[in-house]
Amino acid sequence: xxxxxxxxxxxxxxxxxxxxxxxxxxxxxxxxxxxxxxxxxxxxxxxxxxxxxxxxxxxxxxxxxxxxxxxxxxxxxxxxxxxxxxxxxxxxxxxxxxxxxxxxxxxxxxxxxxxxxxxxxxxxxxxxxxx
Amino acid sequence: xxxxxxxxxxxxxxxxxxxxxxxxxxxxxxxxxxxxxxxxxxxxxxxxxxxxxxxxxxxxxxxxxxxxxxxxxxxxxxxxxxxxxxxxxxxxxxxxxxxxxxxxxxxxxxxxxxxxxxxxxxxxxxxxxxxxxxxxxxxxxxxxxxxxxxx
Numbered sequence: 142x143x144x145x146x147x148x149x150x151x152x153x154x155x156x157x158x159x160x161x162x163x164x165x166x167x168x169x170x171x172x173x174x175x176x177x178x179x180x181x182x183x184x185x186x187x188x189x190x191x192x193x194x195x196x197x198x199x200x201x202x203x204x205x206x207x208x209x210x211x212x213x214x215x216x217x218x219x220x221x222x223x224x225x226x227x228x229x230x231x232x233x234x235x236x237x238x239x240x241x242x243x244x245x246x247x248x249x250x251x252x253x254x255x256x257x258x259x260x261x262x263x264x265x266x267x268x269x270x271x272x
Numbered sequence: 273x274x275x276x277x278x279x280x281x282x283x284x285x286x287x288x289x290x291x292x293x294x295x296x297x298x299x300x301x302x303x304x305x306x307x308x309x310x311x312x313x314x315x316x317x318x319x320x321x322x323x324x325x326x327x328x329x330x331x332x333x334x335x336x337x338x339x340x341x342x343x344x345x346x347x348x349x350x351x352x353x354x355x356x357x358x359x360x361x362x363x364x365x366x367x368x369x370x371x372x373x374x375x376x377x378x379x380x381x382x383x384x385x386x387x388x389x390x391x392x393x394x395x396x397x398x399x400x401x402x403x404x405x406x407x408x409x410x411x412x413x414x415x416x417x418x419x420x421x422x423x
Binding site (some may be wrong): 263268 | 292299310319416418
């Protein structure tokens with residue numbers, strides 16, 4: 142399989158892993174009973190997906206002559222990725238077992254903000270503004 | 273390596289709907305699978321309910337969004353009658369997975385009712401979990417086909 146196809150597949154698969162976490166946390170934010178094992182798998186997928194989207198995304202930008210890592214839409218995507226991870230940290234801490242009340246009260250808000258940021262990332266990836 | 277990677281603007285919105293639907297579909301199916309497997313292992317009735325709702329309220333509407341987006345983007349690209357294998361894999365997986373989703377949802381619904389009545393049998397949730405696990409594998413293959421586009 143050509144390098145481009147492999148990188149693109151791993152990049153997209155990583156993005157799907159991120160969205161699995163968004164869906165799982167959405168269920169919990171909407172009131173589903175939380176389960177430690179489901180939360181653990183979800184958080185692991187967020188970690189794998191986050192690392193995969195960033196590493197394979199940057200690798201793709203370096204590999205393809207049509208794009209550069211300093212292109213505006215790629216910089217925007219990296220900023221959104223950082224923001225999503227910041228919100229994600231808040232959501233994970235708030236939904237964790239034994240979370241203190243202050244973190245727990247903000248967990249749903251942090252989750253929905255992360256979800257909006259991930260959707261914004263997807264929009265940037267598809268529309269590629271300025272490319 | 274230089275590839276024409278920028279598509280016409282008119283293709284972007286249908287593609288966004290298709291990809292967003294596919295991502296939500298995979299997320300819902302994975303959530304259902306996790307919940308059903310957890311309930312299979314420890315008999316947790318709340319996890320059966322979560323699995324059922326993930327399929328009914330997550331996977332079914334996401335499938336519709338993904339499928340409508342697929343038809344729309346295929347018509348924009350003039351691929352409705354294409355013989356390309358990646359298109360064939362995409363449409364055949366999408367259409368056959370609808371049947372799997374419906375059966376898994378119905379079985380998870382039966383499992384939820386049984387769990388609500390305190391019956392210990394786990395047959396329905398097991399079969400539903402297996403169907404959902406098969407869906408996850410099929411979707412992984414489809415993601416590969418959609419991204420690498422083998423001829």
